[in-house]
Amino acid sequence: MLALLDAWFIAPFDYGFMRRAVVGGLALSLAAPPLGVFLVLRGMSLIGDAMAHAILPGVALGFLLAGFSLPVMSVGGVLFGVMVALLAGAVSKMGGQREDAAMASFFIISLAAGVMLISMGGSSVDLTHVLFGSILAINSTALLLIASISTLIVITLAIIFRALVVECLDPLFLRGQSSRSGWVHSVFLGLLVLNLTAGFQTLGTLMAVGLMMLPATAARFWSKRLEGLIGIAVVLAMLASTGGLLLSFHLDTPSGPSIILLAGVAYLLSALFGRYHSLAAKLRRKTTPLALEQSH
Amino acid sequence: MSERSSSRLQLHDLHLAQGRRTVLEHVDGDIKPGAITALIGANGAGKSTLIQAIMGELRPISGKVVCTVDKARRAWLPQQLALDLTFPMSVEELVMTGSWPSHGAMKGYCAAHYRKGREIMARLGISHLAHRPLGELSGGQRQRALIGRTLMQEAELLLLDEPFANVDSDTVDILIRILRQMADEGVTIIIVLHDMDHLRRLADEVLMLNGGHGRWVAPSALNHQHAPAQVVPFTLGGRHAGTA
Numbered sequence: 001m002l003a004l005l006d007a008w009f010i011a012p013f014d015y016g017f018m019r020r021a022v023v024g025g026l027a028l029s030l031a032a033p034p035l036g037v038f039l040v041l042r043g044m045s046l047i048g049d050a051m052a053h054a055i056l057p058g059v060a061l062g063f064l065l066a067g068f069s070l071p072v073m074s075v076g077g078v079l080f081g082v083m084v085a086l087l088a089g090a091v092s093k094m095g096g097q098r099e100d101a102a103m104a105s106f107f108i109i110s111l112a113a114g115v116m117l118i119s120m121g122g123s124s125v126d127l128t129h130v131l132f133g134s135i136l137a138i139n140s141t142a143l144l145l146i147a148s149i150s151t152l153i154v155i156t157l158a159i160i161f162r163a164l165v166v167e168c169l170d171p172l173f174l175r176g177q178s179s180r181s182g183w184v185h186s187v188f189l190g191l192l193v194l195n196l197t198a199g200f201q202t203l204g205t206l207m208a209v210g211l212m213m214l215p216a217t218a219a220r221f222w223s224k225r226l227e228g229l230i231g232i233a234v235v236l237a238m239l240a241s242t243g244g245l246l247l248s249f250h251l252d253t254p255s256g257p258s259i260i261l262l263a264g265v266a267y268l269l270s271a272l273f274g275r276y277h278s279l280a281a282k283l284r285r286k287t288t289p290l291a292l293e294q295s296h
Numbered sequence: 297m298s299e300r301s302s303s304r305l306q307l308h309d310l311h312l313a314q315g316r317r318t319v320l321e322h323v324d325g326d327i328k329p330g331a332i333t334a335l336i337g338a339n340g341a342g343k344s345t346l347i348q349a350i351m352g353e354l355r356p357i358s359g360k361v362v363c364t365v366d367k368a369r370r371a372w373l374p375q376q377l378a379l380d381l382t383f384p385m386s387v388e389e390l391v392m393t394g395s396w397p398s399h400g401a402m403k404g405y406c407a408a409h410y411r412k413g414r415e416i417m418a419r420l421g422i423s424h425l426a427h428r429p430l431g432e433l434s435g436g437q438r439q440r441a442l443i444g445r446t447l448m449q450e451a452e453l454l455l456l457d458e459p460f461a462n463v464d465s466d467t468v469d470i471l472i473r474i475l476r477q478m479a480d481e482g483v484t485i486i487i488v489l490h491d492m493d494h495l496r497r498l499a500d501e502v503l504m505l506n507g508g509h510g511r512w513v514a515p516s517a518l519n520h521q522h523a524p525a526q527v528v529p530f531t532l533g534g535r536h537a538g539t540a
Contacts, residue, residue, distance in 0.1 A: 041383060159402065166393055169385060172378040173445075176351070177368050177396050224429055226384045 012249045021135045024146045024202050025241030031150035033233035036216030041168050050107035052196050052209040054084035056114025064121040070142045074197040081193030133204030133256045149198035153191050203256040210260035218267040221274025236266050309359035312345050319345045323510040332485045332498050337505035343488045347455050368397035371451035375458050381431045387441045388426040394448025416447045436467030456487045
């Protein structure tokens with residue numbers, strides 16, 4: 001039994017690439033889910049997806065200029081992501097269009113431009129690499145970059161936490177409290193772009209958003225408190241990234257999709273058996289007796 | 297004259313528009329601190345527009361709003377709440393967000409803040425709801441929690457847009473008592489009202505909006521009427537300043 005556990009859970013980490021991969025995955029799992037929780041709460045779940053596409057032309061340009069260099073590609077991704085976010089904001093202000101509509105238009109342009117750029121300068125293998133990532137191929141430099149970005153995100157989130165909460169809950173109140181309230185939204189979008197650039201090396205631009213959104217949406221079935229949502233989402237992301245890596249190692253499946261699919265399984269199980277709003281919760285619906293509630 | 301100088305909110309020949317449509321013209325007046333000023337008028341008369349302008353959310357076409365109350369000490373409860381009721385937050389946490397002006401965005405709450413929050417909830421009769429999520433509150437309970445936030449905020453200017461709409465009579469009684477206490481403590485309160493009974497119980501000053509103009513009237517002059525809309529059959533013109 002012990003030998004089996006060792007073979008499944010310990011032995012794979014004898015390999016350096018697996019150790020780096022799991023550390024990268026855990027670092028992302030700390031930073032991405034809190035962002036996802038706030039996206040879900042702000043009713044902006046699809047913005048993460050849009051931003052993931054938006055960074056692609058920048059990543060592609062970095063790739064064309066410097067080959068497969070993560071720092072250059074990341075800088076390109078951040079620059080393009082921020083530019084698309086600003087453009088979408090400007091267009092929505094200009095034409096009275098909602099920001100999500102402008103964002104949806106820009107992200108599909110970005111996706112096409114990114115794929116075009118990579119195809120012009122590389123092979124289909126490169127394209128697959130950028131779109132779907134390769135967590136098993138990250139080197140120490142990439143790992144350092146991912147860990148640094150994740151640390152920066154967690155620290156910044158801690159600093160702007162209350163402002164972010166108030167902005168989600170009641171933007172009007174925040175505007176009343178501070179004339180600089182607009183920065184909260186901008187900083188949040190900036191963190192989103194940073195996180196996606198950290199994630200594209202491991203999971204690819206298209207799937208990086210999975211580790212952000214799936215644990216966050218799954219957590220909604222388990223907690224009604226913000227701290228609970230964030231804590232559960234982080235734990236689910238950690239389990240999914242580590243479990244997905246192990247599955248990929250043992251079953252010889254692609255690592256990125258294994259991680260995201262495992263997070264997907266967590267989401268489906270939560271929707272079926274979660275504490276709140278799940279199918280099971282609806283079936284076992286109980287009410288609190290009035291006397292008990294009043295004594296509370 | 298002393299009244300004028302002590303006023304912390306003055307309206308000077310305000311001209312307000314929504315898009316290209318003029319809503320109000322030549323609105324003047326000093327809003328008295330420590331008094332409850334009722335804004336009345338038919339639907340579409342410009343009550344919410346005036347409140348938006350006072351809060352700095354709408355720029356006047358001409359004229360100006362002079363407000364010496366610090367921005368963080370102004371509280372506004374609009375008719376259409378921007379509040380996201382699905383947000384996972386309890387009543388106590390909502391009340392505590394009002395400590396922003398004294399506490400800033402970063403520092404954690406200390407025991408004294410929690411004590412003050414609990415005292416406020418007790419005053420409003422919502423102590424038993426402290427840990428209840430916002431989404432599970434009734435309209436009246438929600439309104440009490442929001443007033444709790446303004447108390448926590450130590451608001452010096454409070455604007456309420458029809459706060460008693462869809463609210464039970466117990467809540468109305470509590471809110472009227474609390475608003476009166478706040479006014480006695482020197483808070484400047486402007487409140488949009490439709491109900492004559494509420495007007496009689498609360499208003500010290502009345503600014504009536506009709507036909508794109510504002511007119512100050514004495515609350516006693518409205519007492520024999522049934523609804524504010526019915527007391528403004530005449531067309532107001534020119535500039536009306538000062539209190540009745």
